[in-house]
Amino acid sequence: MTWNSPGGNNKDPWGNRNKQDGPPDIDEMVKKLWRKVSGSNGGGSNSGSSKPIIFIVLIVAALFWIWKGVYIINEQERGVVLHFGEFKEIVGSGLQWVPAGIETIRKVNVNKLxxxxxxxxxxxxxxxxxxxxxxxxxxxxxxxxxxxxxxxxxxxxxxxxxxxxxxxxxxxxxxxxxxxxxxxxxxxxxxxxxxxxxxxxxxxxxxxxxxxxxxxPQALNDAFEDVNRAEQDAKKELQNAEAYRNKQIPEARANAEQMRQQADAYEAKVVAQANGEVARFNKLLPQYEKAPQVTRDRLYLETMEQILKSSTKVMVDVEGGNNMMYLPLDQIMKKQQENR
Structure with a gap:
């Protein structure tokens, strides 16, 4: 049934408007709603009507208090919980809640460089x-x-x-x-x-x-550059000296080894010659003991033969004369070779 249909008695949710057309009265609507919430019909004492108000206020305050304690901690953050300003604990990321006025959360970014x-x-x-x-x-x-x-x-x-x-x-x-x-x-x-x-x-x-x-510092830069150049020059000279040393030491060692080998060879030669002379003397000694004069003459002749063999000039002393004859053997031998 519509609000203004016949037999409807003009009943509408906004109350009786005495069959007057137009929009409902807002003040009347609010009053009706309030009476329904407060449970009264306009009568009764004031104390009875104030109880629902206090209840609603408490509910709203509780919801606001709960909402005030909700915190969101991001992934890169940590929450430091304080109980009446004193450290309580550290919480991780996510949705967190603390009782407002009693505890607080301070967010700290632990990943930011x-x-x-x-x-x-x-x-x-x-x-x-x-x-x-x-x-x-x-x-x-x-x-x-x-x-x-x-x-x-x-x-x-x-x-x-x-x-x-x-x-x-x-x-x-x-x-x-x-x-x-x-x-x-x-x-x-x-x-x-x-x-x-x-x-x-x-x-x-x-x-x-x-x-x-x-x-x-800029004021000392030139001086430091001079020092660095001097140090580089010193290092270069040290490297050159090291290279020269590395070259000379092996050569000196090679020369020393060669001289040592030559000395060893000379030693062996002299010792061998001495041993040969000793052996020769030991062979001559029995012959000398048997015939001393013959042995002396033979040794003299052998010695002179060795000396004259390497000489190119011969002086001949003629007996009974005052002149000494000179024989140029080198020239004589040279002419003989040319005639051949």
């Missing part, structure tokens, strides 16, 4: 001035220590890096920083920085440390 650069002009172990710069990448490793152990962990990291850099550079020589030992120095700086952060419970972890710059 932060960067810092530390630079300074420092004095090395061998009293040289050098300009050094390092780059640091770090992240939060322990959210609790990061939030509560230090008032400013990032500032502490900066100061710890400067301290580590000055200590390691002060214990190193300038040549090591400029040339071959950069990796060792970088590792020492990293170990010292990690030791300091651990002693402070900073809650930070250094993921990477790079030695970005190690050079003399």
């Amino acid at each position: 932060e960067e810092k650069r530390v630079q300074g002009v420092m004095l090395t172990k061998d009293l040289n001035i050098i300009d050094v710069q390092i780059g640091i990448q770090y992240r939060v490793d322990d959210p609790r220590n990061y939030l509560f152990e230090l008032s400013s962990p990032d500032t502490t990291l900066q100061q710890a890096a400067e301290s580590s850099l000055r200590q390691v550079v002060g214990d190193s020589k300038v040549d090591a920083l400029l040339t071959t030992e950069k990796e060792r120095i970088r590792n020492e700086i990293l170990r010292e920085l990690e030791r300091i952060l651990e002693s402070y419970n900073a809650g930070l972890k250094v993921e990477q440390l790079t030695l970005e710059k190690a050079a003399p």
Whole structure:
């Protein structure tokens, strides 16, 4: 049955409008709804009608309190739960709830890499001035220590890096920083920085440390270049001397070995000759004992034969005369060979 059909008595959800056409009265509608919620028909005391209001307010407040305690922790974050401002626990990612007003959650990103650069002009172990710069990448490793152990962990990291850099550079020589030992120095700086952060419970972890710059200051650059050139020249001369030494020592050893072999051969020759003379003397001795004069004459003749064999000139002393005859045997033998 429609609202205004015959026999319908003009009944509609908005109440009787005394058969008056037009939209329903909003005020009347609200009053009817309120009476239904409050359970009264307009009579009764005020205390009876205030109970539902308090109940509704409590429900709304409870829902708001529950909603206020809902938190969402992202995948890269950790939640630090505080109970009346005191640390309680660390929760992981996901939907979390804490009683509002009693506990709170502070979110900490544990995956985000932060960067810092530390630079300074420092004095090395061998009293040289050098300009050094390092780059640091770090992240939060322990959210609790990061939030509560230090008032400013990032500032502490900066100061710890400067301290580590000055200590390691002060214990190193300038040549090591400029040339071959950069990796060792970088590792020492990293170990010292990690030791300091651990002693402070900073809650930070250094993921990477790079030695970005190690050079003399601009004002001293020309002097350092002169020193480097001199060092390069010195190394070149040392290499040349080493090459010359490597060349001469084998030759000297070869010559020494050759001389030693020649000396050994001469020794063997002289000893053999001496042994031959001894053997010859031992053979002549019995003959000399039997006939001394004959043996002396024979030895004299053999000796003269050996001497004159290698001589090209002969002097002949004629008995009973004052003149000495000279025989040029070399010329005589030469003419004989030409005549042949």
